[in-house]
Amino acid sequence: MEISNKLLCLFSADVSDEGDSYIIEIPRREVETGSVREGESYRVALISTETDESTDEEIPDEPQPPVEPGEIRYVEIEDIGKQGDGIARVERGYVIIVPDTDIGDRVKVEITEVKSNFAVGGPLSETH
Known part of the structure; x- marks a missing residue:
C-alpha cells in the first residue's frame, strides 16, 4: 500500500455510535504534538485492521494460465506431441496436453495439472 507524503498522522x-452519526476520536497527542489543529477540516482515510493477503501481492508481469486445476473444458486436438499425447490450444495459444486422443478429436477434459506454459487434462468423454 502506498502512503501519501501529505499524511499528517497515523493512529x-x-x-463509536453517537445517535445519527459515528465518531472517530483523534488522540490528544496528534493535536498537541502533531500537525493536526483543532477547528480545521481534514480528509480522512480509513484502513482496515484485517489484512487481505491478495492486495499485498504484486501483480505478476506475465499473464496467468487461462485454466485452473479441476476446470472442465471442451477442446479440439490439433496436434500430437512427441510422446503421442494429443495437444489442444486455448486462449493465447496456451497448450493443454490430453493423453489417449487423436488429431481432430473434440474432447471434454478435466484439467489435472497447470504449469505456466501448459496444462494436462484427462479426457472425460469424446466426440469425433
Whole structure:
C-alpha cells in the first residue's frame, strides 16, 4: 500500500455510535504534538485492521494460465506431441496436453495439472 507524503498522522481508533452519526476520536497527542489543529477540516482515510493477503501481492508481469486445476473444458486436438499425447490450444495459444486422443478429436477434459506454459487434462468423454 502506498502512503501519501501529505499524511499528517497515523493512529488506530475505534468508531463509536453517537445517535445519527459515528465518531472517530483523534488522540490528544496528534493535536498537541502533531500537525493536526483543532477547528480545521481534514480528509480522512480509513484502513482496515484485517489484512487481505491478495492486495499485498504484486501483480505478476506475465499473464496467468487461462485454466485452473479441476476446470472442465471442451477442446479440439490439433496436434500430437512427441510422446503421442494429443495437444489442444486455448486462449493465447496456451497448450493443454490430453493423453489417449487423436488429431481432430473434440474432447471434454478435466484439467489435472497447470504449469505456466501448459496444462494436462484427462479426457472425460469424446466426440469425433
